[in-house]
Amino acid sequence: MSTAPSLEHDTSHGHHAAPYQGGVMRWLTTTNHKDIGTMYLTFALIMFFIGGAMILAVRAELFQPGLQLMQPEFFNQLIGVHALVMIFAALMPAATGFANWQIPLMIGAPDMALPRINNWGFWLLPPAATLLTLPFILALFGVGDGAVATGWTLYAPLSVQGGMGVDFAIFSIHILGISSILGSINIIVTIFNLRAPGMTMMKLPLFAWGWLITAFLLIATIPVLAGAVTMLLTDRHFGTHFFNAAGGGDPILFQHLFWFFGHPEVYILLLPIWGLIPHVLGTFSRKPIYGYKAQVYSFIAIGLLSVVVWAHHFFTAGMPVPALLYFMYSTMFISLPLAVLFFCWVATMWRGAMSFETPMLFAQGFIVLFGLAGLTGLVLADVAADAQYHHSYFVVAHFHYALFAGGIMGVMTGVYYWLPKWTGHMFSETLGKWHFWLTVISFNLTFMPQFFLGLAGMPRRIPDYALQFVEFNAISTVGAFILGFSQLIFAYNVYKCVKGGKKATDKVWEGADGLEWDLSSPPPHHSWEVQPVIK
């Protein structure tokens, strides 16, 4: 240890002792931001494959009309748990893994400010994920009727009447929420208090900015979701009637509460990605990020707007015309700051000395495909048009362009970009490119037909369908299986890179810019023993 002041000097004994323990205890008790980041990312990858397996079963059933493989009840369970797993156990933990690894490195902090809470935030996740999926296993032994079958939105009155899978989901969501809030608190206080001397807020890396806004959104909205599911719990077991019309309650109230959380949630998932994309584009265009300030202000604007547009998810449930108009225009208004981001991304590449390594390919694929999510979102925001599209496959296609092409491909951009820094090894470019092209092609094969299915009137969340939808469904299923299996290339590439490979330089990428690239690859166990000073 150097004599320089470091965070460890006045923290817990656990913090100091953890690195010297071996085996399982090391991971159980670690308070090191890199270890915790690694655990988050590993957990996310595992859950990504579990959630993926569930939806491949769904797509297999949808390959042909009629019921071939499963009962409708089980089909519903798979769809709902798939969404909950992907959102809460894959995308969010992946973003938190990035935050843990990168925020201290990028802002010149020795570690996260609250290392023990950090450990706790992670270790809440495995039990929560277990609770969510356990009812599947229990049902095999004749206990209960399987997992939550309401879809991830848990709408009342279905969720009030549902089986014990709903209770498991409620409990799981509470734990996941606590984990998210602990993580968010840690990120906020770290960014506010542990930036290296000279790093003003307007010099903060965009990735940290994106996460900062996400963290505030989580603290503002997770408690509302927790409240909603608690009310659901008391409706189910303790005789209240919050959502029960027969008892004077209101099922639409649940939709308001859920989407007050649910809409910001989609920005929660994407703001960390929007933060990391400019770094990648700048690196591989060998240019500074274009419009830093414009992007920061856009993040803030999107954060603020995201909490006032929720009712666009249930226009068709009925509301006064002025409310319809308000939610329509405010929703459309969000596309303005979003367009600013798109402009800055393209302008960062404009006339740059571009090269097309795997992270850059993913970043560019992200821009194009995520653009389609934004454009189709605008269509859905139109009250008159939404009456046709609501609850159809058009919505499913829209949010997979947002959450797979925007979210998952964004996460993969970050993994490919930072993996050499984390492991000290280069991954295989060849496999990376295979992974990229297979992903992009099969992704479009899977989800593009779903736009047309939706336009033609196929409702979402049904295991059987009318004959005019046959071709598009078959194409979509074929695409989904290619998409799913292509991700094994990714897992293999990451695994090989962790195990060994060509040595990575400290800077890794020729055009890389930022504090993290001054550290060795992999960085020392305690990142910044001495804070760098920013000019």
Added chain:
Amino acid sequence: MDSPPGFTDEELARRRAMSRRLAWILGAVALAIYLVGFIYYRP
């Protein structure tokens, strides 16, 4: 890395104390948002 331009020990301790305070405040805000829903009466 011998001439430490970064934080002194005291400065770091101060920042950690600030972090803990802010963390408690944020936690309290989250809890308050959760609880206010139960008290709030919808006519």
